[in-house]
Amino acid sequence: xxxxxxxxxxxxxxxxxxSHRLPIAEASKIKGFDVVIGYGELGGxxxxxxxxxxxxxxxxxxxxxxLNLLKDLKTLYYIYIFFKKFKPxxxxxxxxxxxxxxxxxxxxTRVKCLVSAVSGLGPLFIHKNFKNRFLLLLIYPIFRLAFxxxxxxxxxxxxxxxNTLISWGVLNPLNVRLIKGSGVKLENFVDFSxxxxxPVVCFASRFLVDKGIYDFVSAAKLLHKRGVQAQFILAGDxxxxxxxxxxxxxxxxxxxxxxxKILEYQKNIPTLYARSHIICLPSYREGLPKxxxxxxxxxxxxxxxxxxxxxDVIIPGKTGLLVPLKDPQKLADALQWLIENPQRRxxxxxxxxxxxxxxxxxxxxxxxxxxxxxxxxxxx
Numbered sequence: 531x532x533x534x535x536x537x538x539x540x541x542x543x544x545x546x547x548x549s550h551r552l553p554i555a556e557a558s559k560i561k562g563f564d565v566v567i568g569y570g571e572l573g574g575x576x577x578x579x580x581x582x583x584x585x586x587x588x589x590x591x592x593x594x595x596x597l598n599l600l601k602d603l604k605t606l607y608y609i610y611i612f613f614k615k616f617k618p619x620x621x622x623x624x625x626x627x628x629x630x631x632x633x634x635x636x637x638x639t640r641v642k643c644l645v646s647a648v649s650g651l652g653p654l655f656i657h658k659n660f661k662n663r664f665l666l667l668l669i670y671p672i673f674r675l676a677f678x679x680x681x682x683x684x685x686x687x688x689x690x691x692x693n694t695l696i697s698w699g700v701l702n703p704l705n706v707r708l709i710k711g712s713g714v715k716l717e718n719f720v721d722f723s724x725x726x727x728x729p730v731v732c733f734a735s736r737f738l739v740d741k742g743i744y745d746f747v748s749a750a751k752l753l754h755k756r757g758v759q760a761q762f763i764l765a766g767d768x769x770x771x772x773x774x775x776x777x778x779x780x781x782x783x784x785x786x787x788x789x790x791k792i793l794e795y796q797k798n799i800p801t802l803y804a805r806s807h808i809i810c811l812p813s814y815r816e817g818l819p820k821x822x823x824x825x826x827x828x829x830x831x832x833x834x835x836x837x838x839x840x841x842d843v844i845i846p847g848k849t850g851l852l853v854p855l856k857d858p859q860k861l862a863d864a865l866q867w868l869i870e871n872p873q874r875r876x877x878x879x880x881x882x883x884x885x886x887x888x889x890x891x892x893x894x895x896x897x898x899x900x901x902x903x904x905x906x907x908x909x910x
Contacts, residue, residue: 534564535907538618540609540628542592545573548580550649550712550820551624557896558903559584568612570594570605570627588612592627594771597665606631613639620903625649630669633676643906644682645899649712650817650839651691653773656740673700681909683902685709687818690838707902710842711818713895714827716887721804722829722879726761729869732806734765734796734821735813737781740774742812742835747790748858749812753866754789760869765802767795803828807875808868812853812861816840823890825850826882831875833864849882 537558541547547555547567555565565585569577570592577587590608593601605627613621613635620643621636623629629646636644654662677684677700684706686692692708695701731750735741743764750762764784769775776784785792796802803809809825809832816839823843825832832850834840844850851864868875 534562535620535903536616536618537563537565537620537622537903538613538616539565539567539622539624540569540590540612540632541567541624542570542594542628543573543625544569544571544575544577544580544587547624548575552580553713553715553892553896554622554899555585556583557900561900566616566618568609594627597668602631606635609635610639613641619643620645620906623647626652630672630676633679633682634672637675637679641679642681643903643909644679645685645902645906646677646682647685648691648695648817649687651694651815653740655694656815670698670700673698677701677705681906683707683906685899685902687711688816688839688842690842691817694838707898709895709898710889711823711895712820713892714820714823714886714890715892716827716890718800719803719824719827719829719883721800722883723804724807724872724876726805726807729760729807729872730763730805731760731808731810731865731869732763732765732802733810734799734802735811735819736769736772737764737766737776738769738772738774739776740772740814742814742856743776745812745856745858745861746810747784747787749810749862749865750789751787752858752862753869756862756866758866758869760865762790763793763806764790765793765796799824800828803830806830807872808833808865810834810861810865811840812855813837813840814855818842822850823886826886826890829879829883831868831878832882833861833868845881845885849878849885 559565568588568590580587592605621641622645623632624647692706696703733746737743770777809830811821811834815837818839822832832844835855836852837855846852853860853864
């Protein structure tokens with residue numbers, strides 16, 4: 531009997547894994563792989579639902595963000611035990627601590643095939659202050675060690691991240707693969723009509739400063755003062771563990787604003803976007819934001835910032851509009867133009883759907899990942 535290929539995922543947040551990479555795990559299982567998922571926090575997900583799909587799940591103590599010597603040494607130890615116990619043929623690491631610490635342990639435990647997924651470079655690369663420059667200097671050798679396994683592919687989601695890591699000297703360009711995001715199930719997005727009379731502008735993301743939540747609120751306030759008729763929706767949840775997360779007191783203050791409506795985290799994005807006319811994400815930096823990929827699938831025009839990741843999801847002037855970073859005035863201008871030009875807005879939405887069909891379909895993304903797995907297995 532042919533031995534099953536063991537595929538081990540190491541992720542920080544199980545909820546993010548379910549929303550972004552579960553189809554890869556499911557497709558791998560269909561191909562006959564034995565799939566195990568190690569995670570650091572639940573994020574509201576239920577591991578039993580994954581186990582019902584025939585996937586194994588294991589908790590690995592892992593502190594998000596920051597450096598804590600004792601806790602991080604404990605994490606390294608548990609990752610080591612995890613890898614030694616399951617003896618994977620392929621390890622797929624997602625987000626910064628898994629791909630750094632998992633990358634090191636993969637070399638120590640002689641993992642045969644390694645995939646490291648860089649889903650965005652985050653606050654360290656967004657805020658170029660003295661503290662972050664010092665931290666980057668400190669962790670440079672860790673990146674070098676984690677990204678130089680003998681049989682490894684590093685997945686990035688946009689060209690800026692690829693070029694940044696190569697110029698920093700931690701990546702071999704031959705080992706990098708560009709895969710645009712985590713894909714979307716196009717068949718879930720079928721309602722393209724604009725039903726509401728008053729245009730709805732939707733921000734759907736975690737409530738983080740770095741996602742541009744306050745820029746969105748400021749733009750909504752400006753448009754309210756101009757007398758522009760539109761409804762502005764914030765749909766998401768708090769993430770107070772994130773360095774840029776707003777807290778519950780901040781959220782209560784936002785709820786007092788009459789010009790915005792705040793919804794909780796929405797599981798049914800197709801329905802949310804079907805009720806919206808424009809999707810807005812004025813983020814400071816991304817890997818490739820799923821909120822905008824889903825906006826394209828939903829046939830909706832986009833307004834986003836001209837930063838790595840965000841600009842890679844749209845065709846400027848054709849599927850949406852780009853605005854400067856941290857500029858609520860220009861953001862308000864772009865939103866007003868789309869609000870007042872419904873025909874052009876709908877044309878952009880149609881072009882966005884065509885873009886999603888050509889580049890972001892989940893089947894394409896899954897196939898790209900499986901091809902990487904098989905090529906690594908051939909090399910081992």
